[in-house]
Amino acid sequence: EVQLVQSGAQVKKPGESLRISCKGSGYTFSIYWIGWVRQMPGKGLEWMGIISPSDSETRYNPSFQGQVTISVDKSINTAYLQLTSLKASDTAMYYCVRRAYGDNPAVTFQYWGQGTPLIVSS
């Protein structure tokens, strides 16, 4: 069974940094691109970026470029989303997602992590 298990809820202060993890299991981790999606409270889904675990090739939504860093450690089947200089506006739920299959970028995000809630507050 394919699973994406994310790290737990976080409460941070403005200016702090955070790294959220997403561990994949039940499949060959290096084959499938892993992406990240933000959902602010009461709002819609926003695609942040995506990474290929095989070679760490990364794409970012221009809206998030420079604000976040996506990385991967394929030796432990884990992808990461790093947020720095946190602001109250970073308060959101963050989901990792896995593409359905292979090299076709147009395929659906078939699998979703359970989400990591982040609260940024002084």
Next chain:
Amino acid sequence: SYVLTQPPSVSVPPGQTARITCGGNNIGGKTVHWYQQKPGQAPVVVVYDDTARPSGIPERFSGSNSGNTATLTISRVEAGDEADYYCQVWDGSSDLYVFGTGTKVTVL
């Protein structure tokens, strides 16, 4: 950047048909996926590749895509279909993924 526009809300009596539109420039030339999100839960794919349905998703859910509009149709709506629904595409010209604005479906 590519924009996908959905109606904010759709209300439908139980047993009737809900149609959720997703508008985008020449969206018919792209591959559209639809996600259902219930409160407090992660989104779930209900239709992918314009018209396909994952295993476990009822046949009541169907999709179409042509011209500038993709549509998710929910037939014989049930109370359990109350959720937010999002369309999503990959925009090949920019190599970016885009989600629609989302539609809240209410069963009256």
